Amino acid sequence: MLLCSWNVNSIRAREERALAFLKRSAPDVLCLQELKVVEEKFPLEKIQALGYHAVIHGQKTYNGVAILSKSEPSDVFYGVGDEELDAHSRLCGATIDGVHVMSAYFPNGGDATSPKYRFKLKWMARLREVLDERFKPSDPVALLGDYNVAPFDDDMALDSFRRTVLANDEVRAALTHIREFGLVDVVRPFFPHGQLYSWWDYRALGFERNHGLRIDHVYTTEILAARCVGAQVDRKEREGRGASDHAPLLVELDILGGAVRPSLQISK
């Protein structure tokens, strides 16, 4: 079962690339973030034509998340269940092939003096409550998305990121609290020395200089983590004109009995 997460930075601007990615990588599940569009204007028909179902939690201009899946989703939910926090469309969930999948777009937070940073910490604290309310640690749960947090120093190309709201001690502690529900970073074990990035700033030749950050993640409960057989970032997708500032993150779980994709076989 191939699970993917990709912050597309506008699904309408990325429509052609997203359709090509679905054809090329054929994931069983693709979690999208930053749709920047309401559900009514989401390019649903073209995605359905490729054999995908779609759970869409849209918003005009900002945010917006979705879960695309080959199998039919059930037990769909939208938002974190808090009136203030759900002014932003940042979370949706669905059960697919028995896996409780969530697509999450954590707030960026601006800078540490900004109200946006308080919002980020509040949203992260609420996400932990959502996990506690909806699931047990023994359930097959997969939280995919743009976490806007780099957990380790070697998840950052530049030391200067350490002081930002993407990597300071406080957000890392907030992420640890989420992890302590019973989640595991299933990508990290395949890249024990770090230097794996999923986002590069559009500005100042961020990608060309490989000034990246690993802020997109797949966290799962232990029962699924034990089945994780490969992980990779599709760096090619960040190249050229019309790229999102994030590259897709792919994770293979050996749970459906299908063939393991050779491109994702990386020894731990």
Next chain:
DNA sequence: ATGGTTGATGCTCAA
């Protein structure tokens, strides 16, 4: 000290 770019929107904000 606040550049550099992309996207949606509408003459600016968010990332």
